[in-house]
Amino acid sequence: MDPQQLVAVHEIEQLKARYFRLLDTKAWDEWGEVFTVDARMEIPESDTVLDGRTEIVARVSSIIGPASTVHHGHTPEIEVLGPDDARGIWAMADLVTWTSASGEPRGFQGYGHYHETYRREGGAWRIATTRLERLRKDRC
Amino acid sequence: MDPQQLVAVHEIEQLKARYFRLLDTKAWDEWGEVFTVDARMEIPESDTVLDGRTEIVARVSSIIGPASTVHHGHTPEIEVLGPDDARGIWAMADLVTWTSASGEPRGFQGYGHYHETYRREGGAWRIATTRLERLRKDRC
Amino acid sequence: MDPQQLVAVHEIEQLKARYFRLLDTKAWDEWGEVFTVDARMEIPESDTVLDGRTEIVARVSSIIGPASTVHHGHTPEIEVLGPDDARGIWAMADLVTWTSASGEPRGFQGYGHYHETYRREGGAWRIATTRLERLRKDRC
Numbered sequence: 036m037d038p039q040q041l042v043a044v045h046e047i048e049q050l051k052a053r054y055f056r057l058l059d060t061k062a063w064d065e066w067g068e069v070f071t072v073d074a075r076m077e078i079p080e081s082d083t084v085l086d087g088r089t090e091i092v093a094r095v096s097s098i099i100g101p102a103s104t105v106h107h108g109h110t111p112e113i114e115v116l117g118p119d120d121a122r123g124i125w126a127m128a129d130l131v132t133w134t135s136a137s138g139e140p141r142g143f144q145g146y147g148h149y150h151e152t153y154r155r156e157g158g159a160w161r162i163a164t165t166r167l168e169r170l171r172k173d174r175c
Numbered sequence: 176m177d178p179q180q181l182v183a184v185h186e187i188e189q190l191k192a193r194y195f196r197l198l199d200t201k202a203w204d205e206w207g208e209v210f211t212v213d214a215r216m217e218i219p220e221s222d223t224v225l226d227g228r229t230e231i232v233a234r235v236s237s238i239i240g241p242a243s244t245v246h247h248g249h250t251p252e253i254e255v256l257g258p259d260d261a262r263g264i265w266a267m268a269d270l271v272t273w274t275s276a277s278g279e280p281r282g283f284q285g286y287g288h289y290h291e292t293y294r295r296e297g298g299a300w301r302i303a304t305t306r307l308e309r310l311r312k313d314r315c
Numbered sequence: 316m317d318p319q320q321l322v323a324v325h326e327i328e329q330l331k332a333r334y335f336r337l338l339d340t341k342a343w344d345e346w347g348e349v350f351t352v353d354a355r356m357e358i359p360e361s362d363t364v365l366d367g368r369t370e371i372v373a374r375v376s377s378i379i380g381p382a383s384t385v386h387h388g389h390t391p392e393i394e395v396l397g398p399d400d401a402r403g404i405w406a407m408a409d410l411v412t413w414t415s416a417s418g419e420p421r422g423f424q425g426y427g428h429y430h431e432t433y434r435r436e437g438g439a440w441r442i443a444t445t446r447l448e449r450l451r452k453d454r455c
Binding site for chain 3: 178179181182185186188189191192193195196199200243244245247248249270280
């Protein structure tokens with residue numbers, strides 16, 4: 036491996052860092068920019084398939100916009116496939132709660148792996164496809 | 176981005192790794208070394224502003240020295256601004272408990288982001304300013 | 316530090332990323348490959364010392380194979396000691412539960428640091444020794 040390849044790996048890790056931060060701070064417009072225009076998001080546990088940045092932002096913001104969320108990513112395994120293509124796996128944990136009728140936070144704490152591909156588009160690395168495979172999901 | 180810049184990013188990530196480890200293992204003298212002499216720590220949730228390494232170590236060690244603590248940092252976004260200056264954002268989670276009168280651990284589990292600046296001082300990168308912005312803080 | 320050294324650090328971080336992922340997805344044969352043939356695993360909290368890849372895989376898979384597990388690693392501090400030798404410390408968290416007689420998941424949530432050495436063997440970095448020092452371990 037060449038040190039120059041580490042630069043691409045680093046840029047993709049920074050991309051995913053922004054994905055997490057902009058998601059949890061609900062900066063939806065900026066969050067959309069981490070995806071390619073034609074990005075696909077799959078969440079098999081809920082039979083969810085979202086096609087395109089516009090749909091991803093619309094659906095995710097409508098579901099978790101009103102929630103308190105924490106999403107963390109760990110130990111990325113990024114593989115650079117070409118000058119503009121890469122794939123990767125991230126361990127993840129999330130905590131998502133909504134305020135219940137009784138005023139108590141209710142939701143789930145989950146764990147799993149993101150399986151993703153990345154593409155350089157408009158001069159920047161973006162998430163082209165992402166699929167979340169869960170290890171577990173506990174109600175809280 | 177030049178591979179050489181990755182070296183600075185890496186050194187700053189190592190600095191913050193020591194921050195977390197030395198904090199949770201209560202190695203206070205070594206922990207102080209991760210800060211510049213004039214470092215500032217801001218924790219807006221508790222209206223806390225600490226000025227200088229000496230005050231930071233004194234206050235933090237007195238508050239959480241008797242506690243069981245776990246602090247973890249995730250997905251750093253480090254930006255090198257010059258040969259001796261950088262800034263960064265870290266996602267974080269912490270678990271802090273004190274033994275209550277009944278013998279049960281009581282405290283909180285929290286989540287947020289550190290917003291920081293770094294300066295090379297005495298030949299090593301150190302934290303010059305750090306501000307913790309919370310996403311949530313749950314009692315436990 | 317030379318950018319070329321970052322490549323070794325990166326490879327060792329990828330090694331540990333596979334350690335976590337293959338452990339939690341119970342891919343035991345592949346998981347064994349992250350260790351040197353003569354690897355040693357020490358878990359002082361349970362007076363456990365396992366010698367050799369074969370014993371490590373046999374014992375760990377028998378204990379946590381039937382459990383739901385999540386192991387995450389954070390803020391690695393990797394030090395390259397020579398072309399084929401390195402050491403490192405990882406912050407960690409784990410969640411391990413077994414289905415109890417009542418059908419409820421029961422186990423623990425733990426936190427600590429791995430102290431490890433790495434050796435290049437058969438053309439790849441592998442874990443030569445690993446010792447888990449706990450900060451805390453809470454039943455759940």
